[in-house]
Amino acid sequence: MNENVMDLSEFELSEEELFAPYDISQYETEKITAPRYSYWKSVARVFFRNKLNIIMLCLLAFIVIFAYLYPLITQYEYVYNTDPESHHLNPAEAFAHFGAALKWIFGAGAGGESTFDAVWYGASISISLAFVCALINLTIGVIIGAIWGFSKKVDIVMNEVYNILGNIPYVLFISVMVLIMSASFWTMVFALTVTGWLAIAYFIRTQVIIIRDREYNLASRCLGTSIFRIAQRNILPFMTSVIVTLAATEIPSYISYEVFLSYIGMGLSDMSLGRLIEEAQGSMLTPGWQWEFWAPVAIASIITIVLYVVGQNLGDASDPRTHM
């Protein structure tokens, strides 16, 4: 014990110099010692903790890259094969007819074209459509939803708009758009987004209203924080997981919706997954022809499931309450 006691005289300082009060700055007292917390790092940590998520994310990356690169490499173009022997082949027959290649593992379609090529080309169009529509709808929806939730005057007007436009059958709206403007990719985007944001905005509005009147926001407002800052600092972090979860349901839903629209004959003029399914519908019941129907259905389902699972788990991971 005694050896720890220092001999102060060795500093050769006077008593006053040795025991002068230390000046503590105001700033230093405000410092709170806490482990470093980075939001997005925590999101990543929680997300990658689950092995299934890693597999799903790899699968998603593979599907997206493959869907965009493969049609580029093969230069997909619909060609009608005049040789009737090459029509409606299952994989074994296609291998026998054309020789074994990746191209023929789903067989050949009604025109003797490669189903595999067509499916991936269609997948790239469908994925593009889904991402573009989701991006537009989520951006508009979140912005308008936030304003809608905050302002009581806007709320009155927008509720009426929502009640009225919500009653117009979505199918009707899209079909009229497609009829007026031809069924191109951008027409479809327009038709799916022109009222599509409304449901998202309504959802966001409800979430904003729930959080808006919480005690901590009331306190914040009483202290004179501007609404913009409240929105940015108090509410937006809360909404991140909500928005990610929403995106997880929205993106696959556009692929499903495109499939549905093609089935009822109002789909794209491009070779999308929906159009492939619609065209191969008749082949479903013919023995030996089922491949050309089930291949796009299976690929569409895999894409939507992977997108959905990745998005849902990302949504869970982006909820700060899971970061403990």
Next chain:
Amino acid sequence: MGKYLIKRIIHGIISVLIVVFLVMLLVYTLMDRQLIFKADPNYSHLSGTNRTVYMYRQWEAYGYLDYVPYTDYLDELVAEGSLDAETRASAARLGNTAEDDSAITAEYVAKYTEYYEDHGYTITRLDAVRQGSTRTASQLFAYRDINVFVRLWNYITSLIQIDNIHYAEGIADEERGITFTWFDPAYGGEKFSPAIIGNGTRHKYLLYFDNEFPFVHQNIITLSLGSSYSVNRNIDVWNTMTDEQGNIVSAPITYPTGYEANNADDLHSAVYSEGSLEAGGEYTAQRFTDDYTVLTTNLDGMSRMGYSFVIGIISVLLAYAVGIPLGIVMARRKDGAIDKIGTVYIIFIMAVPSLAYIFMFQTIGGAIGLPTTFSLTNPTTLMWILPIISLALPSIANLMKWMRRYMIDQRNSDYVKFARAGGLSEGEISRRHIMKNAAIPLVHNIPASVLGALTGAIITESVYVVPGVGNLLTNAIAAYDNSVIIGVTLFYAVLSVLAIILGDILMALMDPRISFSSKGR
């Protein structure tokens, strides 16, 4: 609450009107009106000026424009007395081109042109066309587009039609009237069956009883949502949805003349058609005593709406009966085996395109020997199974998802912790406390699911070939049948507004904390 409800209903009606207006704007003004002839066989058979006249006639019939041919104008002048029949005949004779007109024709054409141009009409004159051996005469007509507000007004005012004794034109005034009988003449006049019979009305039987659900039927108030152009030609949308379908059912019936025959005619459906008794010749003379000769046929199937509703309602019941208990089990055994399997199932239904899993169910169902298509001519009980299951499985997933979510949220709330601390068993807490609170948001959706069953399901009905209302809208869009589009939209909008109001009422009944009389915030 009464005042609040009235406000809600008025609000609902206004928003339905705006919806109809917007859809009218969409289909009548934005869509090319030439498109309606795409599926019309009459149109493709006509050529030259006849085709143009036919087009304008149809446009007038379907409310696009007001069309007045030159001859109608001359007829009107004759009726007024300012023109005699002889002059009319010569004035009506149009030359091949305007230069060929005789002096008298030219005079009346000029009057006609001036009169209708003053009223904002566009005058069109088509010269005679000679194509090979066929020749179509020259035509002169005036038309004026009907404003969309006028169209909406016309549509709304003719929506509900009340039958009255002044409807029929060819009946003498002293014969008009309504009679009540205890013994319905349609059953031979001996069987006890009360009926109200009108003369001068559109329908002969205004109120009658029969052995079909709901046993008492009326024809006094009829809905008219607009008549179809190509989907079900000239038939009103409402009738398209509610008329029976299927095989003809013959039964011995006694016609008004006392003539007995084995026939499928439904005497209760008799509608007035002027001069039809004479025009029908011997056949009608043998059977009918008056001009109420237009009958419908008895069929053994249900209506479109009937099929959709039966399939829809059974699947809704099935979904609630299966989905809610499963959701509760999932929540109580969170992270257990049932919860995991259930979650996989929910993800599957949420993510996979509905078309894909319906085809999957169809293939699986077909593999185990269930009929995969619906048949009107050979109805069996088994054919109902697959459509009902295909509709129920997604709703089950949805109900499971929400029920699990609400249950889990409620389990962590303070009142449940308190109940647990007070020594209540888990079963008691679930049943008496959590269930009551978790059921409230689900109850809100019950009216929407029940009424939604009336509107049918588009994919399920088209995959299983169910003759329901689900694909009526898509068929109408594909065939450019605008009045059907509007009628169906109106029907959907009314149902959805009604569903929300009923849902709110039901929720208020279930939860005493919700009150409509004063505003919460």
